[in-house]
Amino acid sequence: MALYHFARSVCAALFYPRYRIKVEGKENIPSEGPVIICSNHISNMDPVVVGITNNRDIYFMAKEELFKNKFLGGLLKRVHAFPIKRGMKDRQALRKAMDVLNDNQALGVFxxxxxxxxxxxxxxxxxxxxxxLRSEATVIPCAIVGSYKSKQPLRVVYGKPVPMADLRERKASSQEVTDVIMEEIQHLLDKKQ
Incomplete structure (x- = not known):
């Protein structure tokens, strides 16, 4: 836990001035209870940027290959990342993600x-x-707008919670719910471009 907060402080001190980060909608993120932050993905630095632009400790899934290096893998685990096998069902990663939500924590998803x-x-x-669908989590769409190379500020926009009650009630499919979440992210991107 201590390493996570230390790493977040260091990264914030480096990233905010370098990328001139501007944050909007931070008040939409609940301060407690399970939450899923769903963001677009434009850079390997996105997890860091999402991690430093809100007050929740966020757990992220990261591709399994990053954990093959013992030092990097150990470091990633200490800053709340856990491995997922891409291109196949990874039951262990799914269980870990659900454990995060059942513990009233925040899960970051791209x-x-x-x-x-x-x-x-x-x-x-x-x-x-x-x-x-399988949790009571609040789902927050997030849009990272801009470029890590541009001289323009990098904007991180958190939208209002995605309305989930109707989707859960009518037993929408996982893909339908993801499509709704992606529409919300696209809406945030369209408003800021």
Whole structure:
């Protein structure tokens, strides 16, 4: 826990001035209870940026390959990352994510599953919808707008919670729920571009 907060402070001190980060909608993130923050994915630095721009401790899934290096893997685990096998069902990662939510923690998800090479939003994978349906978590859409190379500020916009009651009640599919979440992220991107 201590390493997470130390790393967040150091990263905030480095990232905010370098990328001129501006944050909007932070008040939409509940201060307690389970929450899923669903963001677009434009850079390997996105988890850091999402992590430093809100007050919740966020647990992220990261591709399994990053954990093969013992030092990096150990460090990632200490800052709340856990491995997921891409391209297949990973029951262990799914259980870990549900444990995070059942413990009233925050789970960070990049529904696209991989970085966008064009900056355009791709169709999200069903995982985000799966977690949203099988938990009582508040789902917060997030848009990272801008470029890590540009001289323009990098904006991080947190939207209002995605309405989940009707989707849960009518037993929508995981993919349907992910599609709704992606529409909300796209809406945030469209408003800021």
């Amino acid at each position: 529904p696209e599953g991989t970085r966008s090479k064009t900056g355009e939003l791709s169709r999200g994978l069903a995982g985000a919808g799966f977690f949203a």
